[in-house]
Amino acid sequence: MSADVRSLTIRTPDDFHVHLRQGDLLRAVLPWTVGQFRRALVMPNTNPPVRTADDVERYRAEIRAAIHSDGLPVFEPLMSIALTDVTTPEEIRAAYDAGAIAAKLYPRGVTTNSDHGVRDPMTLRPVYAAMADVGMVLCLHGEAVDANVIMAETQFLHVLPRLAADFPVLRMVLEHASTAAAVDVVRTLPRNVAATITVHHLVLTLADVVGARCQPHHFCKPIAKTPDDRAALLHAAMDGNPKFFLGTDSAPHLRIAKESASAPAGVFSAPVALSLLVEIFEEYGAMEQLEDFVSSFGADFYDLPRNPEVITFRRASWLVPEEAGGVVPFRAGMELAWSAHRHWH
Amino acid sequence: MSADVRSLTIRTPDDFHVHLRQGDLLRAVLPWTVGQFRRALVMPNTNPPVRTADDVERYRAEIRAAIHSDGLPVFEPLMSIALTDVTTPEEIRAAYDAGAIAAKLYPRGVTTNSDHGVRDPMTLRPVYAAMADVGMVLCLHGEAVDANVIMAETQFLHVLPRLAADFPVLRMVLEHASTAAAVDVVRTLPRNVAATITVHHLVLTLADVVGARCQPHHFCKPIAKTPDDRAALLHAAMDGNPKFFLGTDSAPHLRIAKESASAPAGVFSAPVALSLLVEIFEEYGAMEQLEDFVSSFGADFYDLPRNPEVITFRRASWLVPEEAGGVVPFRAGMELAWSAHRHWH
Numbered sequence: 001m002s003a004d005v006r007s008l009t010i011r012t013p014d015d016f017h018v019h020l021r022q023g024d025l026l027r028a029v030l031p032w033t034v035g036q037f038r039r040a041l042v043m044p045n046t047n048p049p050v051r052t053a054d055d056v057e058r059y060r061a062e063i064r065a066a067i068h069s070d071g072l073p074v075f076e077p078l079m080s081i082a083l084t085d086v087t088t089p090e091e092i093r094a095a096y097d098a099g100a101i102a103a104k105l106y107p108r109g110v111t112t113n114s115d116h117g118v119r120d121p122m123t124l125r126p127v128y129a130a131m132a133d134v135g136m137v138l139c140l141h142g143e144a145v146d147a148n149v150i151m152a153e154t155q156f157l158h159v160l161p162r163l164a165a166d167f168p169v170l171r172m173v174l175e176h177a178s179t180a181a182a183v184d185v186v187r188t189l190p191r192n193v194a195a196t197i198t199v200h201h202l203v204l205t206l207a208d209v210v211g212a213r214c215q216p217h218h219f220c221k222p223i224a225k226t227p228d229d230r231a232a233l234l235h236a237a238m239d240g241n242p243k244f245f246l247g248t249d250s251a252p253h254l255r256i257a258k259e260s261a262s263a264p265a266g267v268f269s270a271p272v273a274l275s276l277l278v279e280i281f282e283e284y285g286a287m288e289q290l291e292d293f294v295s296s297f298g299a300d301f302y303d304l305p306r307n308p309e310v311i312t313f314r315r316a317s318w319l320v321p322e323e324a325g326g327v328v329p330f331r332a333g334m335e336l337a338w339s340a341h342r343h344w345h
Numbered sequence: 346m347s348a349d350v351r352s353l354t355i356r357t358p359d360d361f362h363v364h365l366r367q368g369d370l371l372r373a374v375l376p377w378t379v380g381q382f383r384r385a386l387v388m389p390n391t392n393p394p395v396r397t398a399d400d401v402e403r404y405r406a407e408i409r410a411a412i413h414s415d416g417l418p419v420f421e422p423l424m425s426i427a428l429t430d431v432t433t434p435e436e437i438r439a440a441y442d443a444g445a446i447a448a449k450l451y452p453r454g455v456t457t458n459s460d461h462g463v464r465d466p467m468t469l470r471p472v473y474a475a476m477a478d479v480g481m482v483l484c485l486h487g488e489a490v491d492a493n494v495i496m497a498e499t500q501f502l503h504v505l506p507r508l509a510a511d512f513p514v515l516r517m518v519l520e521h522a523s524t525a526a527a528v529d530v531v532r533t534l535p536r537n538v539a540a541t542i543t544v545h546h547l548v549l550t551l552a553d554v555v556g557a558r559c560q561p562h563h564f565c566k567p568i569a570k571t572p573d574d575r576a577a578l579l580h581a582a583m584d585g586n587p588k589f590f591l592g593t594d595s596a597p598h599l600r601i602a603k604e605s606a607s608a609p610a611g612v613f614s615a616p617v618a619l620s621l622l623v624e625i626f627e628e629y630g631a632m633e634q635l636e637d638f639v640s641s642f643g644a645d646f647y648d649l650p651r652n653p654e655v656i657t658f659r660r661a662s663w664l665v666p667e668e669a670g671g672v673v674p675f676r677a678g679m680e681l682a683w684s685a686h687r688h689w690h
Contacts, residue, residue: 109557148571149551150495206494210555210568212454214608219559226493260604261673263559328606 013294017247028325053098089130132170178222180232196247216263245298358639362592373670398443434475477515525577541592561608590643
């Protein structure tokens, strides 16, 4: 890594949590992710969800086709499947053989397209055993259903020590950690328990969602919490603990859906993810920690080789577009200080 | 009062907190308030705000003109002024002489058109003394600025015992109480401290604003809180304590503003206010308490005669319009069980 006031060059990052969608929306948002990341763990909550080996192959083929037809740089979609109440160990093994490296657990009803989620995370023991056996990672949307919005994540956390105790070999990731409580729990558990942190949870608090104004483009699950929670996330992202790494949870929804009487959850952060992270890490004097957070700790946890290529950030301001493919990006219309330039062959 | 399963007749209610706006919007929303209420305390946060005796006379004339030109039933707008950092005791006396019965304190920056609000509520002592002297009521938007959204009201509450101790003759109303903490504080203070409760805070919790979806038509200040907070408000509205009475805080904003990237705070509840209240009080077996909450306790606190006329609610379902004057009403498109019919001469 080399850093000075004008530019920063680090190993090319990976995004361990992204929603790429399908069809036209996939084609519209994919270039933003590919322009900054060498790999990304693609969430399976498409409509219908990715649940089986066949689904994995079909969805990966669609993503690859979009990359090739649009002449995008080398990019590897890391595939995942969505768990349901009736997922079997056989389906886990087949999905793994098809290339899925992770399985996502959505508690039923907590977020976009989660109607077929899992009723009780503790009922899937044979599935977890199979995942531990083949080496798949369990990705947890860690929110309790029917809880107070602000407490939804905290009320889920008791699941983590139980799973960690029962499945010491199973690697599990608390996705998009949003509270100081979550950071604390993940820190205290063994090394097979990690957490992703998004860019927007490092920036927003609840006041940016429903403060003086209601801002649906800042509305996500888990919802952004208090300044203290954000401070805990910033600390976790920057203090060199390999349990915490980047998963943007970039989740595009069309503007027409977001600016409506009933907006879905999701912040489309892909266009600004790394530019903002450089800015944030610089602000906190933690530029030296950025590479670990975005390029090393995630790959290590997933037991993937670290990327060989580099990416260079230049201090060259740019204007975030007001809209991209019908979607309003995070920080739309704002000027960001750093530009990203992937190098590839 | 007479009640049976088919109809309920009570003294005509008053709304001690309503935003009637100006111009076309005033003309569009006024019939909904006038159709159910004999009097309403009209909030002064117009643009520009109502601050002086002249403003009071001008705004009241506009409201009265709308009533007369539209052939609406007898309705008395109760006027208020907005306090600023530079309001003088002389202005208070002049506004009172012009017919203002209350003055509203908005902490600066907490809600719609509050940019000119008060920096520190404890700096207006000469104003409060003048208000106590003439018999004006102090209406408090009880939220601290720069606080966590959920804690904003709780962090304001310390102001109440201080004001109550320093101005034992000044009547003050914590507007749109939204927390169990606020209910508790108001209960424990002397009789010169009361609170209004809205309809939507008896119905919504935070999950209805930013739960599975983000619903800007449910976004208000103070934001709807937890199920426990709502239970405390329901209890306060129904247990016969004269400190708690109805103020709908009906606050219309055009659909185009609400369904946007940055929606203003406010729930347009006027069209459904009493229908919903009858339904809620019936559900809790508290029909006998409804008249006190909507028609008696507020008038008593404001030292106004109770209304002589009655209103009859019939169990006749109706469909809440999807839109009224460009505004989406609370419970738009839903079927409500009770219809209201004011009797007037």
